[in-house]
Amino acid sequence: MKRRSLTTKERLRLFMLHNGACHLCGGKVDGVREKWDVEHVIPLAMGGEDDDANRKPAHVTCHRGKTKQDMGNIARAKRREARHMGTHRPRAVIPGSKLSRWKKKLDGTVVERT
Numbered sequence: 001m002k003r004r005s006l007t008t009k010e011r012l013r014l015f016m017l018h019n020g021a022c023h024l025c026g027g028k029v030d031g032v033r034e035k036w037d038v039e040h041v042i043p044l045a046m047g048g049e050d051d052d053a054n055r056k057p058a059h060v061t062c063h064r065g066k067t068k069q070d071m072g073n074i075a076r077a078k079r080r081e082a083r084h085m086g087t088h089r090p091r092a093v094i095p096g097s098k099l100s101r102w103k104k105k106l107d108g109t110v111v112e113r114t
Contacts, residue, residue: 003044003050004050006038011038014038014052014055014056014057015029015031015036015057017052018056018057020057021057022036022057022058022059022062023039023041023056023057023058024039024058024059024062024063024065024066025059025062027059029057029058029059034059034060035059035060036057036058036059036060037057037058037059037060037063038055038056038057038058039055039056039057039058039063039066040054040055041054041055041056042054043070043073043074045070045074046070046073046074046077100113101113
């Protein structure tokens, strides 16, 4: 889904709709002295919608922390999806490594791991 930028009127309407409260920490956002962002409760990459029900005001610092956490969750979800769809390629096994089924003993003989 493509992110749509908001006009000044839309940002003001969203700010007033939520009584100027940061939805992450619950604190009051002072629109004059503090920077604030419009934050998606459910990230667009995780299937969230780009509508008023999913957008809420948040302090810039609170939003930054949530975004950092969301990026990890999105990456994990993409890895899971790739694995479940069968597109994930496992790492190549290096002969003699711990992932290999063979091991070389100190006397030079090669045996199968048990």
